[in-house]
Amino acid sequence: MSKIELLAPAGDMERLKINLLYGADAVYIGGQDYSLRANATNFSVSQMIDACSFAHNLGKKVYLTLNIVFHNEDIDGIYEYIDNVVLAGIDAFIVSDPFIISYIVKNYPNVEVHVSTQASISNVESVLFLKNEGVKRIVPAREISFKEIKEIIEKTGVDIEIFIHGAMCTFFSGRCTLSNYLTNRDSNRGGCSQVCRFAFKIDEEENENFTMATKDLNMARYIKEIIDIGVKSLKVEGRMRSIYYLATVVSCYRKIIDACYDNTLTDELLDYYDKALGKVANRETSTHFFVKEADYTDQYYTGRQELSNQDFLAIVFSYDKENKIMTLSERNYFEPGVEAEIIMPSGKIVSFVVDKIYDKDMNVLDAARHPEEILKIYIDYEIEEYSMMRIKV
Amino acid sequence: MQLVLVPSKKEDIDKYKTINNYIIGVKDFSVNYNFVMDINEIINLSSEYSNKNIFVVINKNIMNDDLQKLEQMMIDINNSNIKGILFYDMAVLSIKKRLNLKIDLVWNQGHMVTNYNTCNYYYDKGVNFAYISNEITLEEMIEIKKNSKIKLFTLLFGYPIMAHSKRKLLTNYSISSNKNILKDSHKIVDKISNKEFIIKEDNIGTSILFGDISNHVLAIDEMLKNDFDYGVIDSNYINSDTILEMINIIDRILLGEDLSSYKERIINLIGDNSSFLYKKTIYKVKRK
Structure with missing residues (x-):
């Protein structure tokens, strides 16, 4: 049985190398257009050639995010761009807009298409629909539970990739335009200004702080269960995170995954890695919808400070x-x-x-x-x- | 252009007599809609008002546990006078194809209906209508119309939906703050910009609407010139006298009267917030 994949975010070449050297099996990157982290450094096509070469020499993979919600003006040049990045050696595309799926499946049957969490796929029927469209892997909505993920895997046979660590959205991916209305930045094209982390007055009460911000995700204690239900890939969030954060997170999950397969995972080890993960985070964490419906314990209200980490x-x-x-x-x-x-x-x-x-x-x-x-x-x-x-x- | 009304109560169908098309939310399957009805009630309504086109909205994110009920509901809708389904989740399209249902579908993924290629993708899958995003420019809407055979629903005026969450944000706030606030609609205000939003919660989750009415009526001449198919009036949170007067004005414009003679009154009634019609969103912050 092949090991579950550990997939890490790379906003640039340095991060890509750190991730792969510290134990990620694959990285996901953004191009300088069409990706939902428009303000990360991202990769030019020529840098993608170097990135793929570096990864492939280690026996690892590079996935390209192409997951913006396209406007008309984004269509011009997209097919040529896809043709070029396929030549660069990209192993898979992470997409959300279905017309892109059709193009890749038709023209590049050997390159995998993964559907981004941006599409918020949350049920067996939709997964089967996309499987029929030629999709190889799906990153489902982050609002679904362990039980629902298990059912999707059992009933569809489609590869499932889930987020295990990092920042979470308050709203369904693709269903939030707070950023558009408040800051004129398009959240569905990578411009999200994280309005969900702002504080609001409610019902005209000046001193009230209504907030919607969520804690981060941390699934370190559930990796064994996730492996057991047949998830194919574990994804770390954060293409704009520091190299230290990435090295620590990737390294901890690498150890946990390996220990699961070697049957050497103990509570003491988990405690150690949980502590190490906690040291690089500047927010509290929770499991959100994975084991229960998310509630007030998964959010922040008043009095929170984001402390800079000097470890x-x-x-x-x-x-x-x-x-x-x-x-x-x-x-x-x-x-x-x-x-x-x-x-x-x-x-x-x-x-x-x-x-x-x-x-x-x-x-x-x-x-x-x-x-x-x-x-x-x-x-x-x-x-x-x-x-x-x-x-x- | 035909007018479509999102009613705020059942009686609206009798009240706004010139309207022939309605969009009604389905209890437990619609999000962002204040007024919802049980699907059997809507089916009965569609028989009672057989001269009207009633579209239903199934726009929640469908979970595995919803699928059985959704499938039966779609079979029932297919056998009724209901004109079509505004859908968000691909499961609806998948069920329609799998069961070979004849019911019309309206691609209604809100903020994601933003380009003609994806409209064409859905058209090729048998989806004849799309409800276009409120966050794109008029120019983009016209370009979609010109480059796709899909029939377009476009908001004419109403409070636009900004975001939807599965989280119970008002309940969570209520618990954390020890305040017993109602889950109905509340006003929240950004402390920096002073912009207002409407927030409401139901058993499916929480929705946030922008606090100003989007007024696209002032662009109706361009929409008519480009053969836009359906103009949507969302009556939620707007008083019924205003809705009635606005429908009368729009009816007259559709009959050929000059928009300019009504412009001032329109602005008095619903404001002049043209939303994104003439304002492109940016998505890359320029580096220094």
Whole structure:
């Protein structure tokens, strides 16, 4: 039985590499047009060639989001664009508009079509309809439950991909235009300004804070159940998230998935990964509709602050085996004596106490104070390129 | 252009005598509609008013547990005088094809009815009507009309729906704030822009409407020139005298009278918010 896929978001080439090196089986990316994260850096067609080459050399895949709700003006050039990105080596398209499905299925039968959660597919009948249209995989509405997902898989045989981690919408995907009306930014074409996170007066009461904001999603404790019902892919949200966030989230889910298949998953391990995931989040999390109808416990009301996270200390560029010195680029302030750990793309984690910190010319520093400053630190353990140093979990 | 009314109560069918087309929400299967009826009541109504075209709305996100009831309901609708179904979920189209039902379908995915290619996709699947998005420009609407054979429903005036959630947002707020607020409609106001919205909750979820009436009537000349098929009047939250007077005015314009002579009165009655008719939304924030 093949392992469930871990699918991660890549807003640019650096994020793509981090995701794949840290254990994602596939990444989803956006082009510079037609994707629902219009303000991420995204990929040009020539960058997609490099992205696909990098992923395919690792035996991994790249999916391209093409999931805007098209307006007339977006149609011009779309077919040529699809032709070009197929040549770039894209493994699948994630789409929502059905006319795009028809074109890809007809012209590129070997390239998979995945239907985006933007289409809010939520039942067996719709899945069968899309299967008949040639769709290989569906990312259903995030409003459906474990039981409903299981029933869809059993009755349709279509590959199902579900979101397991990250920000959630308050409203059904595709059914929200708050952003259009309040900020003139088109939510269904990637311009969402997250009006659902604003505070409102209700019934003319000046001091009332009516909010609709949701907590983030975290399914870490349900991965075994999700594997058991036959879900094909686990998706992490966040094409605009930092590399540290992505490395941590991907690495934790990689470990949890592998432990599920090895029968080594314990409550202690889950507690550890849950804590690690919590350290990179700036919001509380819940399971939303997965195990019960979402209610007030899945939302935020008053008094919430989004705290910036300063646990990410540095990224490792290289390791000098002979002198046992790693070269890093600083991200947040730290000083000698800090209890740190290094997470590596291979999944290894090394804990240590920082002794001396040197600058690039090996002058001793009293602290690492400047983001992106090149630093050197002695450590008697071979550290992999792209490893990340953080405060010990 | 034919007028279509979204009534706010059953009696509206007798009250607005010149209207021949109605859109009515189905209890437990329609979202964003204030006035809904049990499907059997609507079927009876369609027999009682056999000279009128009654369309029903099935626009909730269909869940597995809804499918059996939906299928039976569609069979019943197919055997009734109901003219057609405004549908959101593809399950409706799938059931129609699978059971070879003759009932007309109106593609009614709200904010997603935004281009002629997708209209043509649905037309090729046997869907003869589409209710066009309220968030596109008049120019885009005209382009869709010119490039698709599908017949178009377009909002003429009414409070536009902005968003729908499965979450019970008023109930949740009520619990969290220890305030026993009613789930009926409330006004919420953005604290920065002071823009107002209407929020309401029912057993299916929560809907939010924009707080100003969208007035597309002032663009009716262009719509008529381009053979728009159906103009929708959504009467929810608007008083019946206003609706009656607006219907009279639009009837006269449809008979050839000059819009300009009614313009001031129209604005007095429903305001001049043209919504997105002449305002394109942006979706890429320019980088510095």
